[in-house]
Amino acid sequence: xxxxxxxxGRAIPLGLKNIDTDVIIxxxxxxxxxxxxxxxxxxxxxxxxxxxPFDVEDFAQAPILIxxxxxxxxxxxxxxxxxxxxxxxxxxxxxxxSDIFAGNAFKNGILAVELPQEHVDRLLEVAKEQPITIxxxxxxxxxxxxxxxxxxxxxxxxxCLLEGLDEIGLTLGSESAITQHEQTRGGALPWLDKPxxxxxx
Amino acid sequence: xxxxxxxxxxxxxxxxVVEQRDDGTCLLxxxxxxxxxxxxPQAFDALRLAGRQVRRPDLTLAVPDHNLPTTPRVAADxxxxxxxxxxxxxxxxxxxxxxxxxxxxxIDAVAPEQGIVHVVGPEQGFSLPGATIVCGDSHTAAHGxxxxxxxxxxxxxxxHVLATQTLQLRRSKSMEVRVDGALGPGVTPxxxxxxxxxxxGTAGGTGHVIEYRGEVFRKMSVExxxxxxxxxxxxxxxxxxxxxxxxxxxxxxxxxxxxxxxDWDRAVAWWRSLVTDDGAVxxxxxxxxxxxxxxxxxxxxxxxxxxxxxxxxxEPASFADPSKQEAARKSLDYMGLEPGMRIEDIAVxxxxxxxxxxxxxxxLRAAAQVLEGRTKALNVRWAIVVPGSGLVKRxxxxxxxxxxxTDAGFEWREPGCSACLAMNPDKVPPGERCASTSNRxxxxxxxxxxxxxxxSPAMAAAAAVTGRLADVRxxxxxxxxxxxx
Ligand code: SF4
Numbered sequence: 001x002x003x004x005x006x007x008x009g010r011a012i013p014l015g016l017k018n019i020d021t022d023v024i025i026x027x028x029x030x031x032x033x034x035x036x037x038x039x040x041x042x043x044x045x046x047x048x049x050x051x052x053p054f055d056v057e058d059f060a061q062a063p064i065l066i067x068x069x070x071x072x073x074x075x076x077x078x079x080x081x082x083x084x085x086x087x088x089x090x091x092x093x094x095x096x097x098s099d100i101f102a103g104n105a106f107k108n109g110i111l112a113v114e115l116p117q118e119h120v121d122r123l124l125e126v127a128k129e130q131p132i133t134i135x136x137x138x139x140x141x142x143x144x145x146x147x148x149x150x151x152x153x154x155x156x157x158x159x160c161l162l163e164g165l166d167e168i169g170l171t172l173g174s175e176s177a178i179t180q181h182e183q184t185r186g187g188a189l190p191w192l193d194k195p196x197x198x199x200x201x
Numbered sequence: 202x203x204x205x206x207x208x209x210x211x212x213x214x215x216x217x218v219v220e221q222r223d224d225g226t227c228l229l230x231x232x233x234x235x236x237x238x239x240x241x242p243q244a245f246d247a248l249r250l251a252g253r254q255v256r257r258p259d260l261t262l263a264v265p266d267h268n269l270p271t272t273p274r275v276a277a278d279x280x281x282x283x284x285x286x287x288x289x290x291x292x293x294x295x296x297x298x299x300x301x302x303x304x305x306x307x308i309d310a311v312a313p314e315q316g317i318v319h320v321v322g323p324e325q326g327f328s329l330p331g332a333t334i335v336c337g338d339s340h341t342a343a344h345g346x347x348x349x350x351x352x353x354x355x356x357x358x359x360x361h362v363l364a365t366q367t368l369q370l371r372r373s374k375s376m377e378v379r380v381d382g383a384l385g386p387g388v389t390p391x392x393x394x395x396x397x398x399x400x401x402g403t404a405g406g407t408g409h410v411i412e413y414r415g416e417v418f419r420k421m422s423v424e425x426x427x428x429x430x431x432x433x434x435x436x437x438x439x440x441x442x443x444x445x446x447x448x449x450x451x452x453x454x455x456x457x458x459x460x461x462x463x464d465w466d467r468a469v470a471w472w473r474s475l476v477t478d479d480g481a482v483x484x485x486x487x488x489x490x491x492x493x494x495x496x497x498x499x500x501x502x503x504x505x506x507x508x509x510x511x512x513x514x515x516e517p518a519s520f521a522d523p524s525k526q527e528a529a530r531k532s533l534d535y536m537g538l539e540p541g542m543r544i545e546d547i548a549v550x551x552x553x554x555x556x557x558x559x560x561x562x563x564x565l566r567a568a569a570q571v572l573e574g575r576t577k578a579l580n581v582r583w584a585i586v587v588p589g590s591g592l593v594k595r596x597x598x599x600x601x602x603x604x605x606x607t608d609a610g611f612e613w614r615e616p617g618c619s620a621c622l623a624m625n626p627d628k629v630p631p632g633e634r635c636a637s638t639s640n641r642x643x644x645x646x647x648x649x650x651x652x653x654x655x656x657s658p659a660m661a662a663a664a665a666v667t668g669r670l671a672d673v674r675x676x677x678x679x680x681x682x683x684x685x686x
Binding site for chain 2: 016017018020022023026027028030031032033034035045068069070073074075076077078079081096098099100103104107108154155156167168170171172174177178181182185189190191192194195196197198199
């Protein structure tokens with residue numbers, strides 16, 4: 001994973017609630033076997049409606065998206081995160097995220113910043129004209145108007161993002177603990193450890 | 202831990218923690234990993250690139266479902282028919298290569314056991330009570346119906362599980378949904394879960410694992426429990442659970458991957474301990490009276506947009522939250538509905554019976570019971586039944602259900618996800634309406650511009666014969682009840 005520290009730039013003021021991952025990337029885009037090229041299909045239905053914020057020239061290549069409650073609900077498709085990355089997004093700000101999307105975003109180095117609705121409302125206002133800055137190290141979102149909104153982030157995720165750590169590499173460091181767990185379990189709950197397929201009785 | 206009362210979720214969680222770091226993140230061991238064609242190719246590629254192996258291929262099972270056409274798969278001479286869509290074919294070929302290439306059991310597209318992952322897992326006894334089960338699919342929550350801690354993961358996590366058989370996770374909060382009393386006639390587990398989501402909202406369970414408790418669930422069949430837990434994700438919860446009991450043990454006994462002999466007895470003894478202790482505390486609790494629930498349908502584009510079938514399309518202004526009012530207006534516009542319209546006046550051109558929510562034998566029996574001796578209404582252009590697995594399909598054929606469906610004007614298809622997400626050719630045309638037993642009524646879910654109404658299998662059948670959303674309780678049932686098998 002690429003290291004992330006500060007993200008600065010224009011933010012697309014989408015604002016809608018319950019943006020599900022079918023909206024972020026519709027199913028007909030999921031037939032790919034690669035992670036690239038999905039930006040073209042990102043937010044397809046929204047982008048098809050005239051006057052949508054993605055069409056505004058100021059927001060071309062904007063690194064930040066601002067959305068409403070429960071962003072990324074629905075399907076677990078990581079294609080949603082890949083599509084957002086591919087269209088140049090590096091962060092999303094919303095009052096809440098679905099658990100699965102938050103995980104997928106993190107794994108792809110997309111910052112999912114949770115802020116209370118009134119702060120999101122203020123940022124939606126500012127974003128129309130001005131850039132926004134997200135400082136991960138200090139866990140704060142700022143605007144050119146002296147707004148300072150502190151946000152919480154899981155310390156493990158923060159460290160991984162700042163240092164660009166490979167999570168699988170980290171886990172493999174616990175190899176002996178995993179093996180030990182398997183051995184203990186093999187004794188206590190052997191059927192869990194060694195499933196064997198036999199013809200149905 | 203010792204004597205502190207714990208919830209069922211906490212018991213399963215604690216049993217699977219390999220390591221806990223100071224910051225609270227845990228390394229959680231994964232007992233069963235289900236793999237399908239859509240969310241796995243990038244994970245296998247990354248493994249190959251990093252020169253990594255699958256740590257426990259024996260705990261992994263792969264089956265294609267999302268992309269497969271549901272039209273016949275073998276020609277008269279027994280050869281496999283090609284898949285027309287080149288991208289789908291490539292994705293399926295990747296799984297067909299990757300699974301055996303990494304030593305993973307693979308159920309291929311023409312095997313009798315093939316089906317939707319979440320139907321196949323329990324049916325094969327691969328999914329077991331007390332196990333941690335993951336799959337690159339959010340409806341993995343379904344397996345909670347047999348008492349497993351099961352949840353959907355993204356592709357990076359699929360790769361992580363393949364490489365390490367673990368996940369880095371934090372413990373979720375716990376939520377209890379208690380439903381006492383009995384469901385009324387014509388009210389099914391699908392109506393129950395739609396009603397629950399209507400009560401808690403699509404974000405109501407975010408950050409939580411739901412345990413469904415109370416009399417209604419204790420009496421429910423395994424199929425019904427799988428339906429309920431399946432849609433936990435529609436209420437925002439990553440997982441939903443029901444404590445395993447004799448109904449579950451009877452269902453699992455003798456299934457291909459289920460333990461046998463001594464192992465079976467030891468397993469059952471352990472499974473019996475998987476209950477929430479008296480005095481255990483939930484972070485959140487919701488209590489619902491079963492008597493309040495009616496056959497339920499969705500009117501909008503979010504699974505929380507539900508109303509009893511006897512009701513009307515709501516007025517957006519009736520919602521307290523201004524953003525919900527706005528969302529309701531958008532939904533109604535997309536759905537082509539006017540506030541105040543009677544639900545029973547909404548005509549449908551399509552009926553879909555299938556998906557991992559409602560494609561098991563009990564679901565097909567419930568629909569067939571309504572359809573027996575009837576035919577679909579003239580305005581219903583397309584009606585299709587897609588069994589959840591090849592085994593469900595054969596069981597239904599053995600009972601003669603396929604004839605009831607085809608006599609009623611339904612198409613009888615091969616197993617797969619089909620019109621649930623319209624990745625294969627089964628799509629609802631733009632602007633047309635579908636009574637669907639699936640789980641998501643999102644914009645474009647069943648095809649661009651398609652309008653979905655979520656219903657139970659019996660209600661889908663009722664919609665087919667009346668040509669509109671209809672109250673199944675008003676249709677007298679045929680005498681020979683196919684449900685009596
Ligand atoms: S049937 Fe639908 S919800 Fe279930 S796994 Fe397939 S696509 Fe997902």
